[in-house]
Amino acid sequence: MKSIARLGVYLTDIFFPPRCVACARAGFVFCDRCAQAVAPVVAPICPHCGRPQLRPLDLCSNCRSGGREALDLVRVATLYSHPLRPAIHALKYSGQPELAAPLARYFVAVAQQPPWLEILAQIDGVIPVPLHAQRLTERGYNQSALLAGAFAERMRLKLAESWLSRARQTRSQVGLNAAERQQNVADAFHADSVVAGKRLLLIDDVFTTGATLAACAQALRQAGAAAVYGLVLSTPAPAIDDDTPGDV
Ligand SMILES: [Zn+2]
Numbered sequence: 272m273k274s275i276a277r278l279g280v281y282l283t284d285i286f287f288p289p290r291c292v293a294c295a296r297a298g299f300v301f302c303d304r305c306a307q308a309v310a311p312v313v314a315p316i317c318p319h320c321g322r323p324q325l326r327p328l329d330l331c332s333n334c335r336s337g338g339r340e341a342l343d344l345v346r347v348a349t350l351y352s353h354p355l356r357p358a359i360h361a362l363k364y365s366g367q368p369e370l371a372a373p374l375a376r377y378f379v380a381v382a383q384q385p386p387w388l389e390i391l392a393q394i395d396g397v398i399p400v401p402l403h404a405q406r407l408t409e410r411g412y413n414q415s416a417l418l419a420g421a422f423a424e425r426m427r428l429k430l431a432e433s434w435l436s437r438a439r440q441t442r443s444q445v446g447l448n449a450a451e452r453q454q455n456v457a458d459a460f461h462a463d464s465v466v467a468g469k470r471l472l473l474i475d476d477v478f479t480t481g482a483t484l485a486a487c488a489q490a491l492r493q494a495g496a497a498a499v500y501g502l503v504l505s506t507p508a509p510a511i512d513d514d515t516p517g518d519v
């Protein structure tokens with residue numbers, strides 16, 4: 272049965288070859304040329320949450336406003352701009368889960384920079400930011416869970432998806448300001464008691480204000496987690512970018 276399914280994929284690829292979601296070249300769902308053109312986040316960055324800054328600062332405005340204490344350290348891999356933007360959009364909204372593996376490579380690049388190898392050596396579980404059950408049913412998968420799974424496999428870490436869940440449905444973060452986002456996700460997550468004493472790594476796809484990631488970390492800390500780190504695939508450049516999908 273499996274080989275018939277594989278034959279089906281093979282024949283589909285012959286007659287309908289995959290096209291790059293960013294440049295439409297035939298052959299790959301995200302071609303090498305586009306993959307290499309993705310802009311990494313570079314200094315200056317906020318030393319706590321890793322968001323790029325226009326000038327070197329001690330902390331970015333979000334971290335200075337508080338509410339981020341539950342997170343030990345966060346880094347963001349890439350800028351949310353072309354050609355990554357259409358790839359994330361396709362992963363998130365166009366039902367193309369096969370994009371998760373090629374996009375997880377950017378987490379691996381961050382993981383090789385200090386101090387991440389030392390941090391990851393002590394991580395007990397990799398936890399994706401959860402989707403509520405209803406949205407999971409609509410989308411068919413949690414894009415952050417696919418990214419976390421691909422990253423955990425590459426780094427030989429334990430994927431611990433069941434350790435954190437959505438306690439309630441939240442409205443989309445799109446169009447909300449920082450304070451509204453924080454309010455929207457407060458107490459939205461529930462951590463399993465198994466996280467007590469554990470060192471955890473949260474994975475998310477897009478980082479705007481970081482309110483979702485902070486709320487996840489808070490739930491894990493309340494359940495006794497010893498440390499909570501975060502790696503995020505992408506964030507808008509420091510200039511205001513209104514076309515961000517938000518922490519959905
Ligand atoms: Zn391309």
Ligand SMILES: [Zn+2]
Pocket residue numbers: 317318319320321322330331332333334335
């Ligand atoms: Zn910050």
